[in-house]
Amino acid sequence: MTRxxxxxxGVEYEDDVEPRTLLVHHLRESLGKVGTVVGCDTSNCGxxxxxxxxxxxxxxxxxxCSVLAVQADxxxxxxxxxxAGPDRTLHPVQRAFHEAHGLQCGFCTPGMIMAAVDLLTExxxxxxxxxxxxxxxxxxxxxxYQNIVxxxxxxxAEIRSAGGDAEPAPPSPRAGEAQTPDSGLPRQDVPDETIxxxxx
Amino acid sequence: xxxxxxxxxxxxxEDARLITGRTTWTENVxxxxxxxxxxxxxxxxxxxxxxxxxxxxxxxxxxxxxxSGRDVADVQGALPCAWPVTEDMVLPDRPPxxxxxxxxxxxxVAVVAARSRAAALDALAAIEVDYEPLPAVLxxxxxxxxxxxxxxxxxGTNRGYTWVFDSGEAGTGGDAAAALDDAEVVIRRRYVQQxxxxxxxxxxxxxxxxxxxxxxxxxxxxxxHILRFLLAAVTGTPEHKVRVIAPDVGGGFGGKxxxxxxxxxxxxxxxxxxxxxxxxxSRSESLVSAHHGRDVIQDVELAARRDxxxxxxxxxxxxxxxxxxxxxGPGVPILxxxxxxxxxxxxxxxxxxxxxxxxxxxxxxYRGAGRPxxxxxxxxxxxxxxxxxxxxxxxxxxxxxxxxxxxxxxxxCGLQYDSGDYDKATDKAMExxxxxxxxxxxxxxxxxxxxxxxxxxxxxxxxMCGLAPSRVLGALRYGAGGWETASVRMLPTGKVEVVxxxxxxxxxxxxxxxxxxxxxxxxxxxxxxxxxxxTRTSYKGLDTYGSRSLAVGGIALYNACQKxxxxxxxxxxxxxxxxxxxxxxxxxxFRVRGNPDGGRTLADCALAVFAAxxxxxxIEPTLDADAVYxxxxxxxxxxxxxxxxxxxxxxxRVSIRKYVAVDDIGRVINPLxxxxxxxxxxxxxxxxALFEEAVYDEDGNLMTGTLVDYTLPTAAxxxxxxxxxxxxxxxxxxxxxxxxxxxxxxxxxxAVVNAIVDALRPMGVNDIAMPCTPERVWRAVQxxxx
Numbered sequence: 001m002t003r004x005x006x007x008x009x010g011v012e013y014e015d016d017v018e019p020r021t022l023l024v025h026h027l028r029e030s031l032g033k034v035g036t037v038v039g040c041d042t043s044n045c046g047x048x049x050x051x052x053x054x055x056x057x058x059x060x061x062x063x064x065c066s067v068l069a070v071q072a073d074x075x076x077x078x079x080x081x082x083x084a085g086p087d088r089t090l091h092p093v094q095r096a097f098h099e100a101h102g103l104q105c106g107f108c109t110p111g112m113i114m115a116a117v118d119l120l121t122e123x124x125x126x127x128x129x130x131x132x133x134x135x136x137x138x139x140x141x142x143x144x145y146q147n148i149v150x151x152x153x154x155x156x157a158e159i160r161s162a163g164g165d166a167e168p169a170p171p172s173p174r175a176g177e178a179q180t181p182d183s184g185l186p187r188q189d190v191p192d193e194t195i196x197x198x199x200x
Numbered sequence: 201x202x203x204x205x206x207x208x209x210x211x212x213x214e215d216a217r218l219i220t221g222r223t224t225w226t227e228n229v230x231x232x233x234x235x236x237x238x239x240x241x242x243x244x245x246x247x248x249x250x251x252x253x254x255x256x257x258x259x260x261x262x263x264x265x266x267x268s269g270r271d272v273a274d275v276q277g278a279l280p281c282a283w284p285v286t287e288d289m290v291l292p293d294r295p296p297x298x299x300x301x302x303x304x305x306x307x308x309v310a311v312v313a314a315r316s317r318a319a320a321l322d323a324l325a326a327i328e329v330d331y332e333p334l335p336a337v338l339x340x341x342x343x344x345x346x347x348x349x350x351x352x353x354x355x356g357t358n359r360g361y362t363w364v365f366d367s368g369e370a371g372t373g374g375d376a377a378a379a380l381d382d383a384e385v386v387i388r389r390r391y392v393q394q395x396x397x398x399x400x401x402x403x404x405x406x407x408x409x410x411x412x413x414x415x416x417x418x419x420x421x422x423x424x425h426i427l428r429f430l431l432a433a434v435t436g437t438p439e440h441k442v443r444v445i446a447p448d449v450g451g452g453f454g455g456k457x458x459x460x461x462x463x464x465x466x467x468x469x470x471x472x473x474x475x476x477x478x479x480x481x482s483r484s485e486s487l488v489s490a491h492h493g494r495d496v497i498q499d500v501e502l503a504a505r506r507d508x509x510x511x512x513x514x515x516x517x518x519x520x521x522x523x524x525x526x527x528x529g530p531g532v533p534i535l536x537x538x539x540x541x542x543x544x545x546x547x548x549x550x551x552x553x554x555x556x557x558x559x560x561x562x563x564x565x566y567r568g569a570g571r572p573x574x575x576x577x578x579x580x581x582x583x584x585x586x587x588x589x590x591x592x593x594x595x596x597x598x599x600x601x602x603x604x605x606x607x608x609x610x611x612x613c614g615l616q617y618d619s620g621d622y623d624k625a626t627d628k629a630m631e632x633x634x635x636x637x638x639x640x641x642x643x644x645x646x647x648x649x650x651x652x653x654x655x656x657x658x659x660x661x662x663x664m665c666g667l668a669p670s671r672v673l674g675a676l677r678y679g680a681g682g683w684e685t686a687s688v689r690m691l692p693t694g695k696v697e698v699v700x701x702x703x704x705x706x707x708x709x710x711x712x713x714x715x716x717x718x719x720x721x722x723x724x725x726x727x728x729x730x731x732x733x734x735t736r737t738s739y740k741g742l743d744t745y746g747s748r749s750l751a752v753g754g755i756a757l758y759n760a761c762q763k764x765x766x767x768x769x770x771x772x773x774x775x776x777x778x779x780x781x782x783x784x785x786x787x788x789x790f791r792v793r794g795n796p797d798g799g800r801t802l803a804d805c806a807l808a809v810f811a812a813x814x815x816x817x818x819i820e821p822t823l824d825a826d827a828v829y830x831x832x833x834x835x836x837x838x839x840x841x842x843x844x845x846x847x848x849x850x851x852x853r854v855s856i857r858k859y860v861a862v863d864d865i866g867r868v869i870n871p872l873x874x875x876x877x878x879x880x881x882x883x884x885x886x887x888x889a890l891f892e893e894a895v896y897d898e899d900g901n902l903m904t905g906t907l908v909d910y911t912l913p914t915a916a917x918x919x920x921x922x923x924x925x926x927x928x929x930x931x932x933x934x935x936x937x938x939x940x941x942x943x944x945x946x947x948x949x950x951a952v953v954n955a956i957v958d959a960l961r962p963m964g965v966n967d968i969a970m971p972c973t974p975e976r977v978w979r980a981v982q983x984x985x986x
Contacts (some may be wrong), residue, residue, distance in 0.1 A: 018318070025317075034228040035221020037450075039401050040483035044907035047401065080221035090219070098215040101872045104880065105706030106218030107401040107450030113219065132915040139907070141401045141451050142706050143876060144883030145915040179220040 004073040008033060009082025010171040017069045023062075024048040026069035027079065035081040035110055038065060039139070046138030049111035051078040051118060051168070059167060061118030063111075063137070080110035082171030083117070084178030091168055093117050093155040094178075102151035104142035112138050116152045120166035125156055205715035205725055206935075209872035212711040213730075214704075217448070224447040226405035226418045227480045234407070235264055237469055237479035238320035239462070240310040240327050241489065242302035245338070245559040245900020246351070247331035249300055249309065256326035257312050262319030265473055266327065268310040269297035276468050277434040279524070280459055282426075282679035283531035285555075289361040292352045292557075294524040296461035296468070302331070303351055303523035304560050305902055306488030308461050313469055313477060336559040336900035340497060340518040343556050351523055351557040360521050360555035361530060365537050365613065367549045373612035374548030376503075379512025383503030387584045393573045394970050395495035395520070395894040397487055397910055398566045400705075402450020404490060405480040406463050408470035415470070418445045419463055422456040423743040424703055426527075426680070428735045430459045435467060446733035449705035453884065454565030456705065457745045458491055458527050487910055488902050492894055493566020495520035496533060496573050500540075502581045503548075508589055508596045512548035515540050515577070519563075521555045526564035530555050531678060535664070535746075536570025538613040542578045543622055543662045543838060544600040549612045559900045565745060567884055567945040571663045579659045579950035583957065584966065593954070594626070594635070597660050608931070615664065619928040620838045620864060626660060629840040629862040632922055638844055638858075646962055651850050654857070655959025657843040659951035665939035666751030666835035683830040684748070685740045686757035688717065688764050690823040692810035694803025696721065696728045698757065701741015702749040703733045707941065708873045709749060713757055715869055716935070720761035721802055722788025740828075747835075747939025750869065755933045756829035763825030768805040771823075774816045775800050775808060835930050835938035839863035841882070843951040847959040852978030854890060854956055856919045863943055864926045867936035874940050878923050881944020887913050888945075889952035893971050 001016040008031055015030050027033040027050070039047030043066045051059040052067070053076045083091045093116050096102065103109040112135065119126060119134040126134060131152045132145070140148060159166050177183075217223050254266035269276070279294040297308045310327050314320035335349040342348055343358040351358055367373030380386055407418040415437065421427055424446040432439035449456065462479055470477045481489070496519045503512040519533040537551045568575075582600075586593035602609045604621040611617060630636075635656070642654045667673075670681035685701035698713055714728040731737045742748075765785055772790035773780040776799065783790045791799035805823060808814070812821035844858040861878055868874050891911050895903040904910040929936030949970070956972050957965060960981060968980045 020318075033221075034225075035223070037225065037227070037402070039403065040907045042483065042906045042908050045401065045483070080219075084220060094219045097219050098211055101212065101876050103215060103218055104708070104876055105401065105449065105451040106214065106223060107225070109218050110221050128920070132918075136914045136916045139401065139912050139914065141399060141453070141884075141912065142880045144879035144881075144921070145918055146879045146920050147876060149915065149920070176220075176222075179216050179222055183216070 002070050004070055006072050006074065007076040009079055009175060010173045019068070019070055021069045022065055023067040023069050023072050024064035027064060033079050033081055036064060036079045037107060037110060039107065044139065045108070046115055047108050047111040049114040049138065051114060059121070061115050078168055078171045080113060082175045083113065083168050084175040085169050086172045086174035086177060088178050088183060090178050091117065092158045093120065093166065096151040096155035096158065100147050100151035100154055102143065102148040108138060108140045112140060112148060116155065117166050117168060120152065120156055120159060124160055124165060205718040206869050208870070210711055210715055210725065210870055212708045213714060214708060214710050225402060225450060226407055226420045226447060229407045229418050229478065231407065231409055231476040234476040234478055235313040235315065235473060236317040236320045237466060237477050238312045238324050239308045239465065239479065240324045241485065242298065242305055242307045242309050244302060244331050244333060245305050245336035246334040247302050248334060249298065249302065250330045250332045252310060253328040254310050256328060257323040260319070260323040260326050262315040263312055263323045264315065265313040266310065266323065269295055269299040272297065272468050273299050277464055279461060279464065280430045280434050281525040281527060281530065283528045283677065285363050285530045285534055285677055286361045289530060290355050290357065291525055292355060296464040305900055306561060308465060311465055311469060313473060338558050338560065338896055338898070338900055340520055340556045340558065343558055344554065351559055358557045360525060360557055362552065362554045363534055365551045367612045370614060372614040374512065376512040376514045376548040376550035379503040379548040380501055380514060383511055384506045385504045385585070385588055387502040387581055387588060389500055389581060389584065389967070391498045391500065391577050391580060392969055393494040393496040393498065393576065396493045396566055396888060396892050397894050398453045398455025398490070398493055399910065399912055400451035400453055400455050403481045403483060403486050404456065404460065404462060406466045407476065407478045408466045409476040410470040410474060411476060414441050414443045415467070416443045416445065417467065418447060420449050420456060421446050422449065422452040422703055422705055422745055424733055424735055425701060425741040425743050427459055427463065431463065431467065435464070444735045446703050452705045453567040454493065454569055454745060455490055457565045483907060484905050487905050488561060491526050491562045491564040492522065493563055494573065495563050498573065498577050500577050500581060502585060504585055506589060508585065508591055508599045510544060510546050510600050513540060513546050515551045517553040519553055519555050520558055520560065522558060522560045522562035524562050526562040529562055529564040531676065532565055532570045534570065534676060536574040538615055538664060539571045539574035540578055541612050542575060543602060543660055545602055546612050560896060567881065568942045569746070571942065572885065572946045572949055575659065575661045575946050576950045579661070580954065583954050587961065593658050597658070601660065616833060617662065617836045618833055619931055620662065620836065621926060621928055622660060622838060625838065625862045625864050625926045626840040628924060628926060629842050629860050632862065632924060633842040633858065633860040635842065651848065653847045653849060653959035655845045655847055655955040657845065657951040657953065657955025657958055659841045659947045659954065661947040662836050662838035663943060663946050664834040664836060665747035665942060666831055667746030667748045668834055669832060670830050680742065681830065682742065682752065683828050684742055684753035684756045685826065685828045686753060686760045687826045688760045688824065690764060690802065690806040692807050694723065694727065694801065694806050696723055698728060698730045699738045700730060700732045700753055700757065701738055701743070702753040703741070703743040704749065705744065707744065707749060708870065712750060712869045712873060716754060716757055717761060720758060721764060722786070723802065747941040750937050751835045751939045752829060752831050754935055754937055756827045758935055759827035759829055760825045763827060764823050767823045767825060768802055770816055770819060771805045771808055772800040775804065832932050835866065837863060837865040837938040837940060837943050839943065839947060841947040841951040843955040845952065845955040845959055847956055847977060849981045852974035852981065854972060854977060856886070856952070859919055860922045861944065861947065862924045862926060864928050865940040865943065866928060866930040866938035868925070869937060875923055877940045878944045879921055881942060882921055882948040883913060883918055885945040885948030886918065886952055888949045888970060890971050891917065
């Protein structure tokens, strides 16, 4: 067993882990962070993507199935569960996935959203082609990616118009407030031009 | 009444938990004292298990129990097949854990239960198994030859069944053999539908808790209700002692329309141990052991006159069943049987299908299930006919398809197509696509000798979905009905709970069902909670597959809402001291006709029945209502998909330049959800055309056993699609909706392959096997040019 400490979604944890434990299993099984999921065993699907600080303290998207828990010692990690801010504020990428219908079954979504946040942090104004290339490490079987691409473009526009960047605010344990059973989500109708309308 | 919700692009209710990581996947379920299961799987396609010893695993740290098929042979039951398509279908016993013989790579041979997943996996290596190899049967034609090696020696044959439909014999049309004999033109082709893997993103997972008064089973399944019934049946457990929960389920595409060995194994293990157990497959296990799809060889013959009128069609299939019969696997090609005539007025048709056993993973439903195969064959053939006759491929189709004023139309298979307008959808698609301009560009670039060739592919499709009228299913020997249920419960505060028998796994039922209820009952969208996927709350249902949920379950819900209103009306009248006949209901309020003021809301009525202090005599104090809807017909969506490909003849690389889909799925509840279904469907169809194939080597080893080798398309592999709709409402029910879940997949594969072949026609190419990889395309170019 090896002692590791890491800050996950704003909370410090110190645990003894088997050296072979993957970060994703540590997150899910020891810390109860089951919002991050495992979709494959060859690091192809990206469902387990989280943000982790590098040695310089910059947040980077990583596949948590490809990192050992011991390698995350001393790092800060943001999972899908810590992405929203306190006061029920969703991250713009979360909101855009909802608005643009960028998810169906939702299993790839935690990883896809974290990968999109990472992409927009690196490149705040990506073209469609850059989004498609940038999300190549994340598989989705439901959406055909079209509305995911649309969501990332919408998030990009929103973040830029607000004059901010995609990097999430320091995670707070209160991020969970963004979704309580009775909180609902914002209602907005899709602008006519984005959705084909039925023929009268 | 004012319709506000239906037709609007509501954002999904489901998203709230999915975008914040608060989802309940089966793998997230953790129970006190729970043990983790790991499964040892056969490394061989066909072998006798000469000895197996699990005792070394028992000595491994953290292990609580280990057992082989022999240890549980008389309690593990057998996996069910619900669709014996012929009276004499060969139905081999399929044990969840192999007992004496393994029949495909990946078949379970032993199980370990341990305190952690890692301990369970470690212990697998300690199990000792000796295999005595047997010849692996892999090729379908060889399997059917005299003297072939056998998958099931005791059955004496690899032919599982032969199922025939002949329009001459059925009295629904002419004699296809005669049509072929007399034809001016005959097109004969063999098409191969390669083996595919559904590859839902959430691996299958099952938790069984035997510690309560009932067995509670969480499973990543599309079919909690069917699973409950069949698990009770095959294990002899009283059905009321089984509760099945399908919590959030991460995709299915037919791949979770199965009662699986893993579910029965977990059940047997939990029962044996008296403790909760969990099993979650790895992706590699999923690819080799969850059922596959397609894998059909199609010999097709089309008879026509020189003016392009088709006079007959004969289809002969070999369908690979894998090593056993899956839950509905034998019936999958039969669902396709009724679709080879597609949107056309063919006068004579014969279909014959043999289901063949091989030493491979079983095949079963995969998005479209039989209908993509049929659509592919006929849409490829229509292009070949056009080429033979020197006609435009769309023109050949137009000369044969059913016209808008001919609906309802009874086909050569005896189906009654409900509604549609193929000209309208096609005209719209051609305009969005710029068909004529692209044809001109194609001609010009060919004349210039461009080495990158533009190809134009057409797919005009229909499909039968909304499974299904129970009587028809009975006639096809299917083991269940096709009805669906809904319950509406009015809570005293006026909030509404809806219980549905459908089992969504990405389709957004919670949103769409809320929209229907909001309109019918005049309550806010937010006030509706949709409950599903737990047999304790939703005790009756037939689940989600075959694009049935809205087309069948949605109508049950509509009917249940009407019953609620019928119950509320006399109560409102009593409160208003008027005759019920004088009341009208609009925007959630009963009002005296002609008097826009006052009235009573449905919430008032709900509170009145809750108190029940002052109700009319003889009135049952409830507004709650159940409805079961058995459809009178299938639903027949249709549409026209057009694909433009750029095919590089020097590298074989294919890229999709433009893709237009105009679908007619009747009325639409939520255009946003529909658009998403169409996008995802098209992507899966394109994946069959260009990327995906499950490959076995000559020993029966699956060579595409990881996502490195089984190449699902990424965002970078796909274009954006242009989608639009026409609307021919379903005439049989008040919502007018048809199914949409499978349409994109059914339509898109032939559109893409037709485009590639179209690009390479001048080089003498008339077919390319799927998936059309750069290597295959390049080879076709070389062969064609030679």
